[in-house]
Amino acid sequence: xxxxxxxxxxxxxxxxxxxxxxxxxxxxxxxxxxxxxxxxxxxxxxxxxxxxxxxxxxxxxxxxxxxxxxxxxxxxxxxxxxxxxxxxxxxxxxxxxxxxxxxxxxxxxxxxxxxxxxxxxxxxxxxxxxxxxxxxxxxxxxxxxxxxxxxxxxxxxxxxxxxxxxxxxxxxxxxxxxxxxxxxxxxxxxxxxxxxxxxxxxxxxxxxxxxxxxxxxxxxxxxxxxxxxxxxxxxxxxxxxxxxxxxxxxxxxxxxxxxxxxxxxxxxxxxxxxxxxxxxxxxxxxxxxxxxxxxxxxxxxxxxxxxxxxxxxxxxxxxxxxxxxxxxxxxxxxxxxxxxxxxxxxxxxxxxxxxxxxxxxxxxxxxxxxxxxxxxxxxxxxxxxxxxxxxxxxxxxxxxxxxxxxxxxxxxxxxxxxxxxxxxxxxxx
Amino acid sequence: xxxxxxxxxxxxxxxxxxxxxxxxxxxxxxxxxxxxxxxxxxxxxxxxxxxxxxxxxxxxxxxxxxxxxxxxxxxxxxxxxxxxxxxxxxxxxxxxxxxxxxxxxxxxxxxxxxxxxxxxxxxxxxxxxxxxxxxxxxxxxxxxxxxxxxxxxxxxxxxxxxxxxxxxxxxxxxxxxxxxxxxxxxxxxxxxxxxxxxxxxxxxxxxxxxxxxxxxxxxxxxxxxxxxxxxxxxxxxxxxxxxxxxxxxxxxxxxxxxxxxxxxxxxxxxxxxxxxxxxxxxxxxxxxxxxxxxxxxxxxxxxxxxxxxxxxxxxxxxxxxxxxxxxxxxxxxxxxxxxxxxxxxxxxxxxxxxxxxxxxxxxxxxxxxxxxxxxxxxxxxxxxxxxxxxxxxxxxxxxxxxxxxxxxxxxxxxxxxxxxxxxxxxxxxxxxxxxxxxxxxxx
Numbered sequence: 001x002x003x004x005x006x007x008x009x010x011x012x013x014x015x016x017x018x019x020x021x022x023x024x025x026x027x028x029x030x031x032x033x034x035x036x037x038x039x040x041x042x043x044x045x046x047x048x049x050x051x052x053x054x055x056x057x058x059x060x061x062x063x064x065x066x067x068x069x070x071x072x073x074x075x076x077x078x079x080x081x082x083x084x085x086x087x088x089x090x091x092x093x094x095x096x097x098x099x100x101x102x103x104x105x106x107x108x109x110x111x112x113x114x115x116x117x118x119x120x121x122x123x124x125x126x127x128x129x130x131x132x133x134x135x136x137x138x139x140x141x142x143x144x145x146x147x148x149x150x151x152x153x154x155x156x157x158x159x160x161x162x163x164x165x166x167x168x169x170x171x172x173x174x175x176x177x178x179x180x181x182x183x184x185x186x187x188x189x190x191x192x193x194x195x196x197x198x199x200x201x202x203x204x205x206x207x208x209x210x211x212x213x214x215x216x217x218x219x220x221x222x223x224x225x226x227x228x229x230x231x232x233x234x235x236x237x238x239x240x241x242x243x244x245x246x247x248x249x250x251x252x253x254x255x256x257x258x259x260x261x262x263x264x265x266x267x268x269x270x271x272x273x274x275x276x277x278x279x280x281x282x283x284x285x286x287x288x289x290x291x292x293x294x295x296x297x298x299x300x301x302x303x304x305x306x307x308x309x310x311x312x313x314x315x316x317x318x319x320x321x322x323x324x325x326x327x328x329x330x331x332x333x334x335x336x337x338x339x340x341x342x343x344x345x346x347x348x349x350x351x352x353x354x355x356x357x358x359x360x361x362x363x364x365x366x367x368x369x370x371x372x373x374x375x376x377x378x379x380x381x382x383x384x385x386x387x388x389x390x391x392x393x394x395x396x397x398x399x400x401x402x403x404x405x406x407x408x409x410x411x412x413x414x415x416x417x418x419x420x421x422x423x424x425x426x427x428x429x
Numbered sequence: 430x431x432x433x434x435x436x437x438x439x440x441x442x443x444x445x446x447x448x449x450x451x452x453x454x455x456x457x458x459x460x461x462x463x464x465x466x467x468x469x470x471x472x473x474x475x476x477x478x479x480x481x482x483x484x485x486x487x488x489x490x491x492x493x494x495x496x497x498x499x500x501x502x503x504x505x506x507x508x509x510x511x512x513x514x515x516x517x518x519x520x521x522x523x524x525x526x527x528x529x530x531x532x533x534x535x536x537x538x539x540x541x542x543x544x545x546x547x548x549x550x551x552x553x554x555x556x557x558x559x560x561x562x563x564x565x566x567x568x569x570x571x572x573x574x575x576x577x578x579x580x581x582x583x584x585x586x587x588x589x590x591x592x593x594x595x596x597x598x599x600x601x602x603x604x605x606x607x608x609x610x611x612x613x614x615x616x617x618x619x620x621x622x623x624x625x626x627x628x629x630x631x632x633x634x635x636x637x638x639x640x641x642x643x644x645x646x647x648x649x650x651x652x653x654x655x656x657x658x659x660x661x662x663x664x665x666x667x668x669x670x671x672x673x674x675x676x677x678x679x680x681x682x683x684x685x686x687x688x689x690x691x692x693x694x695x696x697x698x699x700x701x702x703x704x705x706x707x708x709x710x711x712x713x714x715x716x717x718x719x720x721x722x723x724x725x726x727x728x729x730x731x732x733x734x735x736x737x738x739x740x741x742x743x744x745x746x747x748x749x750x751x752x753x754x755x756x757x758x759x760x761x762x763x764x765x766x767x768x769x770x771x772x773x774x775x776x777x778x779x780x781x782x783x784x785x786x787x788x789x790x791x792x793x794x795x796x797x798x799x800x801x802x803x804x805x806x807x808x809x810x811x812x813x814x815x816x817x818x819x820x821x822x823x824x825x826x827x828x829x830x831x832x833x834x835x836x837x838x839x840x841x842x843x844x845x846x847x848x849x850x851x852x853x854x855x856x857x858x859x860x861x862x863x864x865x866x867x868x869x870x871x872x
Contacts, residue, residue: 088650088683096552096565101593104552228650231679321590322554322565336587 043171043254045125045302046118046369047213049362051255052281053272054206055262058198060183060191062259065207067192069214070252072406074245076377079384079395079403080220081244084227085237086393091224092320094383107379108320114217114372115313119348121365122309125302128275128358132295138353145349148307149342164307167300170293173285175257180284181264188260201420202271208417209363211410212370214255218309220380221316234393272359310344371418374411381407461582461608462520464546464569465593472503472525475518480532481505483525485547486571487537488580494612498571498578501525502537502545510534520571520578546580549618554652555583556615558632561640563647567593570608582608615659617652633659641668646676650683657684666695669704678707681716690719693728699744699852702731739823740816742853743837743846748775750802752785757798776836776844777802783842787811813838816845823853 054062080091087094092111096104126144127137197203223244232240262272262281272278279294286293314337321336352361381403387394395403464486472480485502500513511534518528544550551566568584586607615630633641633656641660645653645668657665657680669677669692681689681704693701693716705713705728713732717725727745734740748766750759763769772790779785786806796805812830814823816837826835827850837846 093554093649101552101590105594229679231682233650233683321587322552322563322567322585 043251043258043301044118044122044305045128045298046121046362046366047255048171048258048298048301049121049125049128049272049278049359050206050209050213050366051258052262052278053359053363054210055259055264055281056266056269056272056277057206058203059263059267060187060260061196061198061203062206062210063188063192063256064194064196065210066214066252066256066259069210070249072211072410073215073248073252075399075403075406076215076220076380077223077244077248078241079380080223081227081240082237082390082393083380083383084224085232085240086234086390088228088233089224090228090316090319091221091380091383092316094224094389095379096320096322098383098386098389099379103379104320107376108317110372110375111217111221111316112313114369114376115309116344116348117365117368118216118218118309119306119313119344120351121362122302122306123349123352124358124362124365125298126306127352128362129295129299129302131358132275132279132291132298137358141349141352144303144306145345148303149345152307152311152341153338164300164304167296168304170297170300171254171258173282173293173297174254174261177261177282177285178257178264181261181281182284183260183264192256204413204417204420205367206363208370208413209366210370211413212368212373213366214252215373215377215410216369217373217376218312218369220376222312225312225316237393273357274359278359306345306348310341310348313344314338314340367417367421370410371414374407374414377407377410460572462522462571462578463584464551464571465589466522466568467520467525467571468547470523470525472501472512472527474527474531475529480527481510484509485545487539487543487545489540490542490544490616495574495579495581496544496611498580499540499543503534505534509537511537514577517578520573544616544618550616553617554649555617556630556633556644556648556656557585557609557613558615558630558636559613560609561636561643563644563652564609581611583611583614584608615656617648617655634664638664638667639671641665642671645669645680646672653680654683658688662691662695666692670696670700674703674707677704681708682712686715686719690716694720694724697744698727698731698746699742699846702728702741703736705732706736734816737820738816739814739818739820739837739848740846742820742823743816743848744852745846747836747844747847748772749844750775750777752777752779752803752806753801755798756793756796756800756802756805759793759802760798773833776847777806778844784811784813784836784838784844787836811836813842813844814848815839820853820857823848824857827853 083089083091083094089097092104092108095107099107123141123144127141130140131137227240227244230240258281261284262278265281265283266277269277275294275298276291279291282290282294317340318334318337352358354361381395383389384403385395385400467483467486470483472483474480481503483501484504486498487500487502488496489499490496498514498517500511501517503510503512512527512532516528516532518526520526539545546569551569554563554565556563564583564585566583567586567589569580570582570584571578572581574581584607589607613630613632615633636644641664645656648656660668669680672680681693684692693704696704705716708716717728720728731740731743731745736742748763750762759775763772763775766772774787774789775793776784777786777788785803788802788805792805812826812832813836814826816839818826823835832850834847834849836844837848839845
C-alpha cells in the first residue's frame, strides 16, 4: 500500500457524493457553533429595523440599554445552553415533562404568538426589501410565502438555506459603515458606559422592542435544541459555554454597530419610517449602492428566518405534544406539523399584507416578542434552578439572584409598555 | 427514516391487533381507570371520611408486562404520605376507598424499581414497540387484574391531552381512543434518576435494524442511551449502520468511548469508517485508541482513503482464498467465516498474491469437492477497480461488470476490499432531503 492515499480533487463527470458535501458544511457550522448562529438569528428583519430605528430616533442614547441587554442575553442564552447540554432535551420537551400540562399549554400558546409575530415581521422584511427594488409588497409577499412554503415542503431546503445565509452576510458591512460614518466616538463611549434612561413612552416602547428582538423565545428554543442535538454533553460544556457567550456578545456587537452606523448618518431624525431611510446608514460603505446592499441583506435575513421560524416553531410544538420527530416522515404522516407550518406561513404573510407602514409593523412585532419574553424566561429560570433537572449544574445562589433580577426587570418593562398600550387603545395614553 | 414506511400496514395491523386484544378482555375494558382522572381525587376510609388527596401512584417495574401498583402518595394536610397498595379497597373513577377505617401513614421513600406514574411516566417519552414509534403518554390506565391493580395501557390520543386541560370532571371517563397495550411499551427511567430502571422489553428483539435506527433517532439523549444500553452490541451495531450519518455521529459522541469503540468494531468496516469520518479528530482518535488494535488498524487504513474514491466506499471484509486449495477445503474454511450469510462471492488469489478471479458462491456450491479453485477460474475475468479510482470509474466498472459487487485492488493488483452495488447507490443518490428536511434543521 502506498502512502499517497489522498488523491487530488477530481473534476469528473459523476457528481461526488452530495451527503458528504453537506457534512463538510455542517462541520463548518459546528465550529461556528450553535451559540453564534442562535444569537445572530436575532439580527433578522425585526432586529435590523429595531436597531436602525433606535439609532434614527435616539442617536446613541440606546447604546447603554444595549449594554444591559447584552448582559441579560448572555445570562439567558447560557442557561438555555446548559439545559440543552445537561439534559440533551429541547426546552419544550423539558417544559412538558417538568410542568403541569396546563402550564405547558400556556407556554406553547405564548410561543406560538411570539413566533407568529416573528413570521409576520420576516414577511414584512421581505416586502420592505423588495420595495427598495421597486416591487410592490402585494406581489412580493404572496410570492415569497409561496416560495418559502414550496421550498420547505417540496424542495431542497438546505440549498435555499445556504443562499439566504450568504445574502444575509451583507450585514457584516455595518461595523465598517459604523467606522466610515465618522461617528462622534466620545459620545458613543459615554452613551454606552454612563448609565442613563429616558422616561418617555417612546423610549420605553423601543426598549421593550430591543429586548424583544434580542432576547427572543425563538432564540432560546434554538440555543437549547442546537446544543442538545449536537451531542455535546456535560463533558464538553466548557466549550459550549464559551461558544454561547461569544455568540451572544458578537451578535450584540453587530447590533450596536447598526445603531452607531444609523445614528451617525440619520441620528435624531425621528422614528424610522422606511427601508430607504435605514439603508442610508450603509452609504459610507457602499455609496450609491447602499440601498442595494441593504436590500440584499434584508432579503437574505428575512427569507431565511421566514422559513426557519415556522419550521422551528412547528418542531417545538410537536416536541411538546410528543409526536416528536415523526414530523420528518412525510406530509401525510405529519398533519399536525405540516398544518402548523402552513398556517404560520399563511397567517404570517397575510398580516404583513395589511395596509400600513412595514417598518412600524416590524417594530410592533418585536414589542409582541418583548411582552412574551418574560413569560418564557420564567419557565427557563425555574428549569435552570431545579436540581431535579440539572443536578449540580443548577443555578447557584448568586447566579439565581442575577437571573431573577433580569427576568423581573424585563417583566416590569413589558408590563409598563403593555399597560401604556392598552391605555392608548382607550385614548388614555 | 424511510425504513418503516415500507410496511406501514403491517405496523398498523400489529398495533390494532394488540389494542383489540386488550380491549377485548371485557373485564379490562370495563374497569380501565384513568390515572390523570384519579389524580387529585379524595382518598377516603371505608367509613367515608376523607384522609387526603391522591398525588401520585407508584408501580413496581421488574420486567413484567403489566407492572403492579405498589402504593400511592397522598397529600394529608400539608405533608405527603405513603399508603401501600394492600391498604386499597377499591379504586373508583374519582375516589380511592381504603380497605380499613384506620391506616398508618409514613413518608414516601422510593424503593428500587419503583416509579411514580405522574412524576416519571405521564408526559415522558416512551417507545411503542408494535407501532415502532416514540410517543409521550397523554394518560395511563390501570385495571384490576386478579387481586391487585396493574398498569395496563397508555393513551396517545390528542383529545386526551385536551381533556386534561379542562376541568377534572372531564377526565373521569377513560376514553381509550388510542390505547397502547403496556406489554408493547418500552418506558425509560427519568434522566435525573440515579436508579436505572432499564428492563428491555423482549418485544424490542423483534424489531428490524432499520426500525431500531428510527427509534434511536427519535428519542431524546438519555432515553436513547438507555435503549442502546439494553441492546446487545451486535444488534445495536446493525441498527447503527442504518442510522443517518449526522445522527450517528451525535450518538457516538454521547456514548462512553469504550462502548462506542465496541459498537464500531461490530459494524461493517466501511460503515464504521464513514461514521468515524463524521467525527472531529479528537473523538475519532479517542475511539480508535479504545478499540482492539487490529480493528483500529483496519479502520485507519480505510480512513486513509479519500471518501470519494473506491477506497472510501469499499468494505474490507472479504473472503480470500489461494487458487491451489480444493473446493472442499474452501467450503470447510468458509464454515468458520462470520459473515458467510452475506457472502456472494469469494476472491481467489494467484500464487504471487495477486487477484486471479472472483468466484460466485453458487459456482463454488456446484463444483466437485476435489477440484481446485483454479479450475473454477476463467472467463469472464472480473472487472476490478483501483483503491484510488474515483467513484465515476467505480460506476463504470459496475456497468461493465453487471454484477452485484466489484473487487478493489491496490497498485500491485492485490485485492484489498470489495464495493457492493448498494454502497455506490448511496453515494450517487442526491441528498435525500425528503427524509431529513426537518430533523437536521436544528443540528
